[in-house]
Amino acid sequence: MMEDVTTTATPRRSPGDKHDERRNQLAESALRTLGELGYARASLREIATNSEFSHGVVHYYFRDKLELIVYCVRYYKARCVRRYDAVVAESDSAEELVEAFAAKLVETLRDEAPMHRLWYDLRTQSMFEPGLSEAVTHIDNTLQEMIWRVVERYSDLAGRPPALTPAATYAVLDGLFQQGLLALTRDGEAVLAGLPAQVRALLPVLLAPEA
Amino acid sequence: MMEDVTTTATPRRSPGDKHDERRNQLAESALRTLGELGYARASLREIATNSEFSHGVVHYYFRDKLELIVYCVRYYKARCVRRYDAVVAESDSAEELVEAFAAKLVETLRDEAPMHRLWYDLRTQSMFEPGLSEAVTHIDNTLQEMIWRVVERYSDLAGRPPALTPAATYAVLDGLFQQGLLALTRDGEAVLAGLPAQVRALLPVLLAPEA
DNA sequence: GTTTTCTCTTGACACCCGTCAAGAGCATGG
DNA sequence: CCATGCTCTTGACGGGTGTCAAGAGAAAAC
CATH class of the missing domain: 1.10.10 (Arc Repressor Mutant, subunit A)
Structure with a gap:
């Protein structure tokens, strides 16, 4: 014994x-x-x-x-925060990255909607249940880093510095993603067709305008 | 009878x-x-x-x-979607509007945090409970219109057209607001001090760059 | 092969939930 | 002044919940 x-x-x-x-x-x-x-x-x-x-x-x-x-x-x-790494690695121009990012966003939304619904649910619940707060914060930071890697690469390809802090950049893109998820849940997959256009419009303004 | x-x-x-x-x-x-x-x-x-x-x-x-x-x-x-009307009415320059908007955002966050926590909770729950969907969608649209009134006025004052659609503009600002609420709930009122800077950085990029 | 340890199931517990029926309190109107 | 509604309280119901103790069954160790 x-x-x-x-x-x-x-x-x-x-x-x-x-x-x-x-x-x-x-x-x-x-x-x-x-x-x-x-x-x-x-x-x-x-x-x-x-x-x-x-x-x-x-x-x-x-x-x-x-x-x-x-x-x-x-x-x-553990298995979702590297989702956009391929987008970063395989894009050789700013426009290419925007398209690849938009496509990946749509794919994620379509294929893993329940998981993302859960994520937003848990993040919201963490505001009522402190026991969730630590884990949620950790993930949110990880997601922020993931998004920042994309935007940094985008910045390099475009030759223009980011206009916002990593936190604000993540907040902004997360807001767009969340509205996409809400619309998808409410109205069905058809709404996903409109998302790439929003990404194409948003990403450029996240970098400082050309001199 | x-x-x-x-x-x-x-x-x-x-x-x-x-x-x-x-x-x-x-x-x-x-x-x-x-x-x-x-x-x-x-x-x-x-x-x-x-x-x-x-x-x-x-x-x-x-x-x-x-x-x-x-x-x-x-x-x-019924009593919250007109919250930014004074900001729109009483601002005479773009910079003034940005400051007033940021200040109102902070004030709202500080004074009515529980109500906003509830709103995000209900919006998330509407993805699981279809019975909530109609009411939530209606409010989300009303909030979008509220935000759009601010941005339109901002656009007029700055003499530059909006860069994004009303939906995308709302999504983006809502994302920032939600991160603010999360941070406030997690870390306390001190974090509110950093929010105006984020607003000052974000609002200008929501308008097309000057020619 | 026997004994010990690890896994997993079963069934119970105390509690909280939304709902509703029955009736008390009270005002109003005949 | 009695009767008729309207308000609101009380108490119960069936059901679902997280939790845990007791024990069955398998696996491993000796």
Whole structure:
């Protein structure tokens, strides 16, 4: 007994990452349900039903609901903040980057709408539930950096410096994206056709006008 | 019997607006509670507790919770979408308007943060609860018009046409405002000091550059 | 093969929710 | 002055929630 030296709060782990695997498995089911129903309506039972486990297992891998949610958020973040890296890398002119960025925006909106609905839900809930605040802030910063990488590259290609701070630039583009998501949810995929034009109009004004 | 010609779904109204007065009274209590707790956590009992009535009275004046919420939203909207009209009317130069607008933005954020938290909450919830969608969309349009009046006036004073559509302009400013609200909620009132600078940087780029 | 440890299920608990029926209090109008 | 509405309170209902304890079942260790 007590043969291992690594002590953990969660049950002792023999292989070490078997737990993490299950946690990720649960996180994936949870994200599916959360994206569908939103934070308030997604119960642990419903989440478990959409997985291959029963409702009690959640408390074996997570202390409480909040820890599950926060884990989900971080899990999700890990694989989405590099989404525009290809846009940055593969564009050789300012116009090209604008088009690629707009196209990626539309694609993201179309293919992962539930996940983005969840993200905005959680970010809003963080204003009422301080327990969410830390994780949400961290992601928001990461997203801001992601956007800034795009705009910096755009600035280099266009030969004009950015007109706004990274925070304001992110805020502005996030506002456009959020309205796109609202319109998509309300009116269907047809509205996505109008988004590239908005991006084409907005991006240039985010750089200082040519001398 | 049946002496009045105006028929209503709710109980018959002798004076006609006694009901509306109570409804508004309840709406005000509800808005206070909703702003504090958010949509998901604000129960009818809690709302009634924060009023001078008991929890059962809600169903005397509203069919169900959703009708109360929607009524609240519309009630709130009615007295906030004219908030920037003075800014438009009393500014005689572009720079003056920018400063007045920024100041009003900060004031609104500081004095009515709970109400704005609620608004963003409801707008997000409308993506999961279609019953909210109509009311939310209506308000969003009204806010867009409010913003557009400011930017149009700004455009006139500066002698430069707007660079973006009304929808994109609203989306962009709304994004900035929302980030301000998040920062305020997270870090306290100190962050408001930095907002005017962001407004001063952003508003000029919303107009086409001078020829 | 037996014992120990890890996983997961089941079922219960205390609580809170929206809703509604029954009735008390009160004013109004006959 | 009694009767008739209108307001509002009380108390209950069925259902859903997060949480957790007890134990079944499998796997691993010896």
